Amino acid sequence: MNSNQKSSENRNFPLNISDNRQIVLNRLNERHTQSQVVNSQRKNIDSFGNGNIHEKFLQHFIQYKLAIVTDLEDMTKKIQGNDLPINERTQSLNDLFQEKRTELLPNKKFGFSRQQTTKKQENENKSESHPESSICKSSSIVTPNNNDSVIYDERFSLINITGPKHFIIPNINCSSDSFISQTVYLIDLIDCTIEICHVFGSLIGRRLKNCKIYAYPISGSVWLDECINCDLVFACRQLRIHQTSNCRLGLHMASRPIIEQCTNLKVAPYQLVYKSLEQDLSTAGLSINNDLQKLLQIGV
Structure with missing residues (x-):
């Protein structure tokens, strides 16, 4: 009786090993699948976040670029409007000085007999x-x-x-x-x-x-x-x-x-x-x- 039990146990031992091996493989496959899903989700999240960052950066960049271009155009117009030779600028300042002197110079008081x-x-x-x-x-x-x-x-x-x-x-x-x-x-x-x-x-x-x-x-x-x-x-x-x-x-x-x-x-x-x-x-x-x-x- 004891010998029969031992023989049956010996016959079941390989089956238990193969089952355990299959179980382990299944678990490994599940974990691998789960890790792939997690990695893909991370990639999607990262790509989505990077896309938002790039989009916001481009929006700010375009706004700053337009502001800089507008300022440059205004400065160019002002520079072109005041682009006079040195002698003309000097003469213009002299003319302005003469006019202001004419306007602001006080009268002198005279006494006449x-x-x-x-x-x-x-x-x-x-x-x-x-x-x-x-x-x-x-x-x-x-x-x-x-x-x-x-x-x-x-x-x-x-x-x-x-x-x-x-x-x-x-x-x-x-x-x-x-x-x-x-x-x-x-x-x-x-x-x-x-x-x-x-x-x-x-x-x-x-x-x-x-x-x-x-x-x-x-x-x-x-x-x-x-x-x-x-x-x-x-x-x-x-x-x-x-x-x-x-x-x-x-x-x-x-x-x-x-x-x-x-x-x-x-x-x-x-x-x-x-x-x-x-x-x-x-x-x-x-x-x-x-x-x-x-x-x-x-x-x-």
């Missing part, structure tokens, strides 16, 4: 009879009766005159050494004709009515304010016109004009022709070929 007043009246009477010779007799400073805070050199200035009268600036007795550094002031004139027969640094005209002004080239700026029904002929580096109406302009300009609160301005080319015109244009830093008057339209 009766005798001085009488002499002044006599000089004015003489100037009315000989207007051309009165311009350059002295270099005294005059100030108009209105509230303009400006100091004027009467050699190159005409102030508070009612015509009809004709003037030439400068007089032949004046020295020509420093005209290009001088400013011509024409203030509160009615029905006057003025010929400016030399290259000056700048010209300022205020409250001109029914006047005619014919000027040789101006090396700096021409500034007109509150002019009505005038004929104005200028060649200049820069033109500024404010609160002016019903005027006819003959212009030669080296830069874009500044025009504010003006009506009915009629524009034509510079009309003066004389022997030394090209030389005077060169002295004033202007050129026949560089003329921007065409930018203005008739009937501004």
